[in-house]
Amino acid sequence: MTDLVLAGVSRWYGNVVAVNDVSMVLSPGITGLLGPNGAGKSTLLSMMAGLLPPSAGSVTLGDRPVRERVSVYRDIGLVPVQEQLYDFLTGRQLVRLSADLQQVSDPAAATERAIELVDLADAAGRKVHTYSKGMRQRIKVASALVHDPQVLLLDEPFNGMDPIQRRQMMNLLTDLGQRGRTIVFSSHILEEVEQLARRVEVVVAGRHAASGDFAEIRRLMTDRPNQYRLRSSDNRRLAALLLADPSVRGARLRDRHTLEVETDDLGRFAHSVPRIARAHDIRLLELTPTDESLESVFSYLVNA
Missing domain, CATH: 3.40.50.300 (P-loop containing nucleotide triphosphate hydrolases)
Structure with missing residues (x-):
């Protein structure tokens, strides 16, 4: 080859x-x-x-x-x-x-x-x-x-x-x-x-x-926050707890079922979310990256 x-x-x-x-x-x-x-x-x-x-x-x-x-x-x-x-x-x-x-x-x-x-x-x-x-x-x-x-x-x-x-x-x-x-x-x-x-x-x-x-290209874009969609048994409480964590830049309730979170430290965030949820008896139902699609990566590169 x-x-x-x-x-x-x-x-x-x-x-x-x-x-x-x-x-x-x-x-x-x-x-x-x-x-x-x-x-x-x-x-x-x-x-x-x-x-x-x-x-x-x-x-x-x-x-x-x-x-x-x-x-x-x-x-x-x-x-x-x-x-x-x-x-x-x-x-x-x-x-x-x-x-x-x-x-x-x-x-x-x-x-x-x-x-x-x-x-x-x-x-x-x-x-x-x-x-x-x-x-x-x-x-x-x-x-x-x-x-x-x-x-x-x-x-x-x-x-x-x-x-x-x-x-x-x-x-x-x-x-x-x-x-x-x-x-x-x-x-x-x-x-x-x-x-x-x-x-x-x-x-x-x-x-x-x-x-x-x-997806690897997106992870190398360290100057841009990573975005996630979360669903849990208590989104409002989870949002307040995550905002107190240094890895989280922002969090907002999209609707009563969905929480959107931005993080500047992907590694710390990945460890913090399950730890915080477990410590406060909150069930995590979904944790999905929302900006690792090709459309997101392409948009970031073209508009850089």
Whole structure:
């Protein structure tokens, strides 16, 4: 298994800097590439695929530069965000074209396998211009998978897919990741990233803002208080007791069933809550972090 490595990668267009000194290591499994619109995600994916040369830095797969290396291109599949396809071809012809370009040993069989993977066998004989947006996305994925690449790069792959198609695609990508493929996908829908990838690479304004499991990223944000939702047999009394503890910044009753607490010292708080509840005969019914979701982490990073 080989890592895809970006080392000090920058890309600029005249005086406009699209990506600035980004370094990351992308390993087998599924990684979500996350960032607001215009953050540089598509530029990064194009450089990872070898379509766009970095203005500075390097992109390598193992010890091989990805740019202008035919042998490396055969290990990479790209699903671009652009809608431009050879609309006059059928879906089967489009995937077969990719198989031929990649010099697959049995292009006919590889074409049918790739089409089956994206569940488009029934529509494979139709012209691409008759496809819905979701079907066009799926035929692009089939074209990227036809040569069985080690690395699969997808730019907004779920655009236009209905909920059933989206779930099928998520299952396919999960299976590929579990079988050792390196999957990198961008999405502006945080729920999709959270469902599919625990590991994220966050890009903000062309810079690499964070990397890793998003819950771990949140725990490293020590300048921001951690937020919890509590339910107990006596929320009002528990709130008063917790406010006397040095680890608690604030507490408020959201309603008669729920208590919201902010803490500056997660370690101390984790020990204090059960100790205080036990000492005062209060039953804890729920203790749940409310800002370890990807949405919370992303919001903190973008608005930092």
